Amino acid sequence: MSYFALPIQKTLHSLEPPPSPETRFTDDQFEEKSQESWNSIILSDFLERTFHRLEQELTIEYQFQSLVQSLNSECRFVSSIDDIAQHRACLEIIEIGRDVLPLILRQLRQSPAPWHFIALGEITKENPVHSQNRGNIDKMAHDWLEWANLVG
Numbered sequence: 001m002s003y004f005a006l007p008i009q010k011t012l013h014s015l016e017p018p019p020s021p022e023t024r025f026t027d028d029q030f031e032e033k034s035q036e037s038w039n040s041i042i043l044s045d046f047l048e049r050t051f052h053r054l055e056q057e058l059t060i061e062y063q064f065q066s067l068v069q070s071l072n073s074e075c076r077f078v079s080s081i082d083d084i085a086q087h088r089a090c091l092e093i094i095e096i097g098r099d100v101l102p103l104i105l106r107q108l109r110q111s112p113a114p115w116h117f118i119a120l121g122e123i124t125k126e127n128p129v130h131s132q133n134r135g136n137i138d139k140m141a142h143d144w145l146e147w148a149n150l151v152g
Contacts, residue, residue, distance in 0.1 A: 060096060060099050060100060060103070061103065063092075063096065064093065064096065064100055064103045067089040067090075067092050067093050068089070068093070068107070070088075070089040071084075071087060071089035071090055071093070071115055072113070074087065074089070075087055075090075075115070081114055081118065084114055084115050084118065085115075085118045087115075090115050090118060090119060093115075093119050094118075094119050094122045094123055097123060098123060098124075100119075100123070101120070101123060101124070101148075104116055104119055104120055104123075105120075105144070105145065105148050108120075108141050108144060108145060109141075109145060112137045112138065112140070112141035113137075114137070116141070116144075117129070117140055117144065120144055126147065128143050128144060128146065128147035129143045129144065130143055
């Protein structure tokens with residue numbers, strides 16, 4: 001059971017127990033109880049899906065940050081783009097896929113690094129860098145961020 005499922009379970013356990021079979025409801029009472037039950041089920045399902053998605057995003061964020069730390073520390077003095085592209089951490093970031101794009105773009109805005117361009121190109125299969133900007137990290141970052149704004 002995940003950490004995020006606990007609030008949902010507490011909510012489910014705090015719901016009213018079902019009425020006994022002998023309980024008689026008027027039509028209005030039955031309608032009201034039925035609606036309350038459906039609302040509880042819908043809310044519970046919504047919360048469960050929301051917490052699951054949040055848990056996935058946090059897992060990806062944690063994995064990404066760990067890989068970035070490895071990549072930055074192990075490739076600090078590496079000048080070969082090919083060596084950076086073949087580094088285990090860079091390959092694992094690329095393997096995560098499109099879910100990691102917002103995290104790469106956020107880092108690209110703050111502090112562009114050569115591996116950002118490698119990962120972005122591999123994941124998106126795009127290269128929005130204008131030919132005159134190749135080799136200039138700040139301008140390459142600008143081109144990628146402009147591309148990100150256009151494609152959403």
